[in-house]
Amino acid sequence: xxxxxxxxxxxxxxxxxxxxxxxxxxxxxxxxxxxxxxxxxxxxxxxxxxxxxxxxxxxxxxxxxxxxxxxxxxxxxxxxxxxxxxxx
Numbered sequence: 153x154x155x156x157x158x159x160x161x162x163x164x165x166x167x168x169x170x171x172x173x174x175x176x177x178x179x180x181x182x183x184x185x186x187x188x189x190x191x192x193x194x195x196x197x198x199x200x201x202x203x204x205x206x207x208x209x210x211x212x213x214x215x216x217x218x219x220x221x222x223x224x225x226x227x228x229x230x231x232x233x234x235x236x237x238x239x240x
Contacts, residue, residue, distance in 0.1 A: 153179075154212065155219045158203070160195045160235035161227025164188060167199075167206055169217075185210055195234045203238070 153174075159166040168186030172179050185206055191198055207213060220239050225232055 153218045154216055155221060156203075156207075156217045157221035157223075158199070158235055158239070159223030160191070160199060160231045160238075161223050161225040162231065163191055165191045165195055165199065165202070166223070167202055169206065169210060169212070171210075183210065191231075195231055199234060199238055 153172045154169060155172065156169045157167070166186070166188040168184065170184040171182045173182045187202065187206060189198075189202070207216075222235050222239050
């Protein structure tokens, strides 16, 4: 299962993915990648490029994602709106 998460609620944006594998009744992390960086000039200008770069580095595309996770704050309304609309 490939899970992608992002948080744009603050001026420090975070994105990442984790690949889980199941063995019997147990799940374990096979690979993961995370990035946290200032949103300069802003989330709207940087988020899609960072997502694309993160997935490409892992050898994935958006259609490979099984679950999307988003941080819901507290934070700025604009930052939350950008994150939610991107996930949608």
